[in-house]
Amino acid sequence: MDRFPAGFLWGGAIAANQAEGAWSEDGKGPAIPDVVRGGFAAGTADPEIVSERYYPSHEAVGFYHRFREDLDLFAEMGFKCFRTSIAWSRIFPNGDDAEPNPQGLAFYDALIDELLARGIEPVITLSHYETPLHLLRAYGGWSNRSLVGFFERYARLAFERWGGKVRWWMAFNEINNAHTMPLAAAALELPADMAPAERARRIYQAAHNMFVASALAAKALREIAPAARMGAMLSLSGVYPKTCAPDDVLATMQLRRRSLFFSDVLLRGAYPGYARRIFDEFGVRLDIADGDLGLIAANTCDYLGFSYYRTTAFRAGLPIIGHTGGVLGVENPYLPKTEWGWQTDPTGFRYVCNELWDRYQKPLFVVENGLGTADAPGPDGAIDDQYRIAYLEAHLKELAEAIADGCDVVGYTWWGPIDIVSAGTGEMKKRYGFIHVDKDNDGRGTLKRTRKASFHRYKEIIATNGACL
Ligand code: BG6
Numbered sequence: 001m002d003r004f005p006a007g008f009l010w011g012g013a014i015a016a017n018q019a020e021g022a023w024s025e026d027g028k029g030p031a032i033p034d035v036v037r038g039g040f041a042a043g044t045a046d047p048e049i050v051s052e053r054y055y056p057s058h059e060a061v062g063f064y065h066r067f068r069e070d071l072d073l074f075a076e077m078g079f080k081c082f083r084t085s086i087a088w089s090r091i092f093p094n095g096d097d098a099e100p101n102p103q104g105l106a107f108y109d110a111l112i113d114e115l116l117a118r119g120i121e122p123v124i125t126l127s128h129y130e131t132p133l134h135l136l137r138a139y140g141g142w143s144n145r146s147l148v149g150f151f152e153r154y155a156r157l158a159f160e161r162w163g164g165k166v167r168w169w170m171a172f173n174e175i176n177n178a179h180t181m182p183l184a185a186a187a188l189e190l191p192a193d194m195a196p197a198e199r200a201r202r203i204y205q206a207a208h209n210m211f212v213a214s215a216l217a218a219k220a221l222r223e224i225a226p227a228a229r230m231g232a233m234l235s236l237s238g239v240y241p242k243t244c245a246p247d248d249v250l251a252t253m254q255l256r257r258r259s260l261f262f263s264d265v266l267l268r269g270a271y272p273g274y275a276r277r278i279f280d281e282f283g284v285r286l287d288i289a290d291g292d293l294g295l296i297a298a299n300t301c302d303y304l305g306f307s308y309y310r311t312t313a314f315r316a317g318l319p320i321i322g323h324t325g326g327v328l329g330v331e332n333p334y335l336p337k338t339e340w341g342w343q344t345d346p347t348g349f350r351y352v353c354n355e356l357w358d359r360y361q362k363p364l365f366v367v368e369n370g371l372g373t374a375d376a377p378g379p380d381g382a383i384d385d386q387y388r389i390a391y392l393e394a395h396l397k398e399l400a401e402a403i404a405d406g407c408d409v410v411g412y413t414w415w416g417p418i419d420i421v422s423a424g425t426g427e428m429k430k431r432y433g434f435i436h437v438d439k440d441n442d443g444r445g446t447l448k449r450t451r452k453a454s455f456h457r458y459k460e461i462i463a464t465n466g467a468c469l
Contacts (some may be wrong), residue, residue, distance in 0.1 A: 009411025029093025
């Protein structure tokens with residue numbers, strides 16, 4: 001039996017702000033990452049651009065100008081699909097503009113057409129950590145209901161223009177990271193000393209507004225492009241109890257629910273029962289408009305896109321904030337760690353796929369998985385990244401097992417098939433690519449692209465639909 005279904009969507013994934021650069025060209029307005037210092041994990045945004053400061057997103061890896069060359073390399077690897085985001089502030093420079101920016105539209109016309117010309121299906125995220133800066137400064141981000149209307153206008157425009165060409169859509173990247181990276185995921189600037197109750201109120205209100213926006217987008221997509229599909233997208237790296245002590249197991253379930261809360265609402269169409277308990281704990285009273293809950297119930301997502309990088313362990317007594325990707329938690333003695341402290345776990349990938357399929361019974365799309373390392377070119381300039389090949393193969397073998405377990409998995413997009421700026425740390429040094437980009441943390445380099453050893457292996461895996469694994 002084939003390990004992967006016919007038509008399986010092999011590919012790669014990036015985000016506009018981590019790759020395109022050209023941050024202020026052709027009418028683009030500033031977006032939040034354009035003022036972020038040191039990556040979103042640190043989470044500090046400058047009030048305005050400081051002219052002498054280096055911001056990695058401003059040039060990124062120059063995808064805006066070089067995308068044809070990059071798409072050629074993806075086509076050479078045999079990509080069936082490619083996930084990227086539309087930079088919202090290329091289309092609506094301030095987010096609340098009445099009219100879109102024609103040059104922004106033209107860029108994505110070209111990108112989507114060039115993908116299709118190479119036989120690569122576009123997979124599009126509408127908002128990947130790059131809310132227009134003006135929507136943060138003038139409105140305070142997603143806890144302000146006005147953003148729902150601005151987003152709906154943007155989504156409708158995107159569907160009218162590209163809905164006939166793009167089948168796979170997602171509204172918000174890693175929406176559950178509203179807890180741990182509120183600036184990135186929900187355009188919220190929350191001071192470190194904010195009272196926990198107020199912090200929770202702002203985050204859950206933002207989440208509610210984003211649920212409404214996602215439902216309105218799903219509704220619009222079904223009207224405008226009925227053959228297309230709307231996805232939820234969550235960070236769902238896994239979590240295990242540190243021990244089999246019942247309190248540790250219970251605490252781990254509670255932590256996991258802080259993430260699954262988001263997919264429960266987006267895929268099942270209702271606030272889960274346990275949400276009340278979380279809201280009561282923080283004294284959260286949501287501002288829910290008439291009709292919101294019906295809208296959410298009637299316009300659920302068609303599939304679950306998720307990122308999986310690693311797992312963590314958890315125990316009773318640790319704060320439950322709401323991230324299961326490894327930032328919180330304790331070290332797992334059974335797993336290796338990357339240079340950035342991420343504990344890699346191929347078996348956990350199979351476990352998480354099964355967990356999600358059992359819970360939702362809706363198609364799963366692995367839209368991010370990958371290994372960030374500091375690659376060192378050899379004397380001849382070549383990068384023999386056997387560690388990346390090992391990670392890729394081990395994860396794909398477990399994905400095949402998950403499919404054999406009965407999980408409906410429609411595709412797999414490796415994160416950062418070409419080196420891009422790290423979202424968490426703002427570094428270039430943390431590289432995921434099968435393609436090396438000559439650029440360092442301080443912005444020096446020629447931007448030259450070079451195939452790594454993993455490029456050739458991924459190409460082989462795709463060509464055999466995984467049979468060579
Ligand atoms: C995901 C994000 O959280 O992880 C990406 O959707 C990000 O934007 C990726 O780049 C890897 O994280 P990092 O911090 O290594 O770039």
